[in-house]
Amino acid sequence: MSRKPSSRPQHRRPAQRGESTGAQVPGVEYGLLEDLMGYALRRAQIRIYQDFLDTMESWSITPPRFSAMIIIDNNAGMKLTELAAAMGIARSGAVEVVNSLEKLGFVSRTDSEVDKRAHVLALTSVGKKALTGIAQAIQAHDARISARLTTAEQTELRRLLGLLG
Amino acid sequence: MSRKPSSRPQHRRPAQRGESTGAQVPGVEYGLLEDLMGYALRRAQIRIYQDFLDTMESWSITPPRFSAMIIIDNNAGMKLTELAAAMGIARSGAVEVVNSLEKLGFVSRTDSEVDKRAHVLALTSVGKKALTGIAQAIQAHDARISARLTTAEQTELRRLLGLLG
Numbered sequence: 001m002s003r004k005p006s007s008r009p010q011h012r013r014p015a016q017r018g019e020s021t022g023a024q025v026p027g028v029e030y031g032l033l034e035d036l037m038g039y040a041l042r043r044a045q046i047r048i049y050q051d052f053l054d055t056m057e058s059w060s061i062t063p064p065r066f067s068a069m070i071i072i073d074n075n076a077g078m079k080l081t082e083l084a085a086a087m088g089i090a091r092s093g094a095v096e097v098v099n100s101l102e103k104l105g106f107v108s109r110t111d112s113e114v115d116k117r118a119h120v121l122a123l124t125s126v127g128k129k130a131l132t133g134i135a136q137a138i139q140a141h142d143a144r145i146s147a148r149l150t151t152a153e154q155t156e157l158r159r160l161l162g163l164l165g
Numbered sequence: 166m167s168r169k170p171s172s173r174p175q176h177r178r179p180a181q182r183g184e185s186t187g188a189q190v191p192g193v194e195y196g197l198l199e200d201l202m203g204y205a206l207r208r209a210q211i212r213i214y215q216d217f218l219d220t221m222e223s224w225s226i227t228p229p230r231f232s233a234m235i236i237i238d239n240n241a242g243m244k245l246t247e248l249a250a251a252m253g254i255a256r257s258g259a260v261e262v263v264n265s266l267e268k269l270g271f272v273s274r275t276d277s278e279v280d281k282r283a284h285v286l287a288l289t290s291v292g293k294k295a296l297t298g299i300a301q302a303i304q305a306h307d308a309r310i311s312a313r314l315t316t317a318e319q320t321e322l323r324r325l326l327g328l329l330g
Contacts, residue, residue, distance in 0.1 A: 028251040029239035032300055033232060036307045037319060038213055040326045042228060045210055046253045047330030048203055063207060067198060074194035086193040088211045135197055142201045148328040154202060157325040161205045163313040164322075165212030 037164070048145050055141040059134055060104060064089065066138060068097045069123065069131050072107060077120045079112065106130055202329070213310050220306040224299055225269060229254065231303060233262045234288065234296050237272060242285045244277070271295055 024030060024043070033039045052063060061069075064087065071086050072078055078086070084094035098121065101107035106127030109119035123131065146154055189195060189208070198204045217228060226234075229252065236251050237243055243251070249259035263286065266272035271292030274284035288296060311319055 025251045025253075028236065028247075030251075031235050031239040032304070033235050036303065037311045037322070038217065038228070038303075038307050039232070040323050041206070041210060041213065042232075043253065044326045044329045045206060048206065051330065052203065063203070067204070067207075070196050070198050071193065074196040082193075086190045086195075088190075088208065138201065138203075139197070142203050145330050146202045149325060153325055153328070156321065157202070157329075158205050160314060160318055160322040160325070161209040163318070164209045165216065165310050 041164070051141055051145060052138075055137050056134070059130065059137075060100075061134055064093070064097050065101055066134065068094070068101060069106060069127065069134070072121045073123050073128070073131060076122070077112070079115075079118050079120060083121060101127070206329070216306055216310060217303075220302050221299070224295065224302075225265075226299055229258070229262045230266055231299065233259070233266060234271060234292065234299070237286045238288050238293070238296060241287070242277070244280075244283050244285060248286060266292070 030039075049063070056062070056066070067087055068083060071083060075082075075086070080094055080098060081091055083098070084091045087094060087097075089097075098107060098109070102109070104127075105124060108122055108124050110122065112118040112120045149157060195204075214228070221227070221231070232252055233248060236248060240247075240251070245259055245263060246256055248263070249256045252259060252262075254262075263272055263274070267274070269292075270289060273287055273289050275287065277283040277285045314322065
């Protein structure tokens with residue numbers, strides 16, 4: 001069940017398809033929302049999310065599923081609770097993500113040799129192969145969403161995001 | 166069914182409760198994720214979201230519900246499709262948000278005088294009263310999440326976020 005990347009052109013942006021762009025709509029009063037940092041972040045995320053979903057359409061990959069695959073791939077012998085902590089989400093959320101990745105055939109749970117009650121997570125060979133294509137597409141997506149910022153601005157944006165919250 | 170603001174101290178942060186902070190976990194390899202702007206944004210959002218939910222716990226208000234209330238309050242006679250466009254979400258998402266706000270008694274739909282098939286959205290008097298308290302709590306939340314940035318950095322962060330996507 002290997003999946004092919006979408007044949008859609010990678011540069012097609014939500015605005016060009018007449019869909020929501022996450023931009024403010026002219027003529028609408030946003031009141032207090034305009035003043036909120038949290039809302040500025042949310043609008044940026046809405047814009048980016050649409051492009052992410054388009055990019056991952058043919059793989060059925062959402063942002064949490066992608067994060068989980070990368071983290072599982074980079075950390076051998078990881079347990080579910082550890083994955084949840086690494087992702088910064090609730091255990092129940094991690095269960096859901098791992099279940100969906102198992103259904104896609106990308107992730108397997110095997111008995112831990114250390115703790116018989118726990119399972120360790122690993123990518124399947126199908127998952128590993130898929131991740132190569134997925135990671136490439138995500139890197140292209142990330143370059144696209146950052147394209148209007150200079151390298152210095154990108155560095156500064158990361159620094160400022162790190163100070164938030 | 167007016168709701169009182171939470172009595173929890175407003176300055177209590179996720180980190181102090183030993184919950185996920187959205188920070189990277191030491192000892193975990195994040196691989197490619199470290200390089201992605203989209204992931205930096207996502208981590209910031211995870212950190213902020215937890216504080217938002219804590220702030221809004223007693224009101225059952227999520228970020229989209231809050232945005233919807235503010236936009237409905239600021240734009241008289243708005244229809245559902247217009248709300249969806251203003252929020253940058255799908256119509257189905259707006260239906261869900263409005264249904265939940267109706268259940269909370271905060272929003273009502275009334276027949277449009279112009280188009281008999283359409284309903285216009287409005288805050289109820291309960292909704293208006295609740296929004297005063299909600300907006301205050303959200304402003305305190307927003308100040309909290311931005312507290313480590315200077316005013317100049319906050320302005321720059323907004324500008325850079327506006328360039329993303």
